[in-house]
Amino acid sequence: MAQDFIELTAGELRLGLSPTVGGSIAHFSREWREAGALRRTHWLRPATVQSMLSGEPLGMGSFPLVPFCNRIRNGSAMFAGREIRMRPNHPGSDSPHPLHGIGWQRPWRTAAASNTQATLQLAVEADAQWPWSFSASQTFNLSTNALTVSMAVTNRDTVPMPAGIGHHPYFPRDDRTRITVRTRAMWEGDQDVLPVALSTHEAVARLAGGTAVADLVLDNNFTGWGREAYIEWSDDANGPARSLVMRAQAPLDFFVLYSPSRADHFCAEPVSQCTDWVNLRAEHSAADLGGASLAPGETLVAEFALLPRWS
Template sequence: MADSPRLLRLQAGTLRLDVAPDAGGSIARFEGTWDRGGRQGRVDWLRPASEQGLARRNPLAMASFPLVPFCNRIRDGRASFEGRDIRMPPNHPGDPSSPHPLHGIGWLRPWTVTLAGGHHASLRLEEPASAAWPWRFAAEQHLELTDQALRVTMTVTNHDTAAMPVGIGHHPYFPHPPGTRLTSPAAAMWMGDSQVMPTTLEANDVVARLREGVVLADLDLDNNFVGWEHRTLVEWPLDQHGPRRSLVMEAHPPLDYFVLYCPRGYDHFCAEPVSQCTDWLNLLPHYGRGPLGGARLAPGETLEARFTLAPRWE
């Protein structure tokens, strides 16, 4: 087994963040301490990276990882944009046979540390053009930890000579003990086929339940949501991990969409702030940008996205 990658540690008040630049620029751990009635303990606000995952530098075993220059999947890795063809091979570390590459490029590359301090860390990725993604670009992540929240700012800059399509986001894994509730208002949900590729857009019962708040164990989803109101509330009950607690994830445009991955029976789920939906480039001619998102960056142009994770005790 390979040695575990280096970790950058940020600390502020009761919160602690570990970042793994060599494992796709991922967050490896986001945790806090609690003190109630003389009892003390630690709680993970995100699912912590496993030792094996760290040793293998596997982003899918991390607490969260960046999504750039696109989010979710592209059908068969094939799309075209303004005269350039994307020919991306399968890239799923756990399922090499999956024909639909996912999550972009940044999550599978080591990132360069450009700043590391007590409360701040900055990472950078430079990516040349290739057949898989025929545009040269750079991406950055700025992570700031306060005693109240984690703030993440991401940018992607087009360093090519032609306009580039782009999506941006992050992929947090949250603990899912029994009784976890989620409230996440949105307008509609993309229904998917057996390969988790979008087929139709619906304002259905799931959308209504998420708006009011739902026990996650009642859902079994891997779907994109449109018209997200930029706020998701996660609530955890009193349990062996600690007192009643919650976390608010808030984002700003262009993170106007979110993905909810909550397979029944799993001990974690994902609620991902993203700027575009699955296979947006291939679906744009049929549905337009509104239900799909995504951006067009001219040469030299930069797209910025921001979100926060704010834990709180009840």
């Protein structure tokens, strides 16, 4: 079933999906009437018209991360006797480290859609870059007070496959936007944003106590995540004071915070493995790296929810 855009509605909440643009979320918003006027506020950064027309996932509200999350150093790794040789895939950068997996740059198929639920599917054949065949799915359930996303990736090959899974939400931000997240440690990165050492960086304590997003300039993985992040926005032209809880289930035990300087957005990502985990396995424990080895026919499942609140 080919479908370019899907709109789900539940109460005042709206969810827009773009299956052909990497199986992405185009918008997640609240729409209501106030003093006779239609108003709208966004929980995720809405996709731009240009991104929709050009099919650019980096301009969407969120996109899936399969079959790995974040970067692989130089696109090279060995696993179960097979070699990963991925080419760089960031359209706006000359970095040699491919990122975000494969699913975000492939069109997904709409398997089912109703007013409040949609399921997208993807099938990928093995090639020289990723030498395993796999399939993936996303199911979006919208209620009057929550968006729940269920994900799965299945090894369709004949030997074990490394697997990671997650999502890449972009949240709107201004100088007053705050975030509270409890974690155990942070992976400090090198100049290419690849992890080199675990530390109890000051950001761990600041996030646990709640902090303005603008006060942190980070692009880092965190371990020991409590699987919950709390985001707050003050009242502004787009609506009253509001908040959102992002709540995840295992194996989404890792958290990525991307907070660029002076930006109008930030990313708070629930993921199942840290960056470059396939190349760090010999030096670090599974508790610090995450990641999965899927036997032929085995499926990795994950779920997270976005729960908005407003006054």
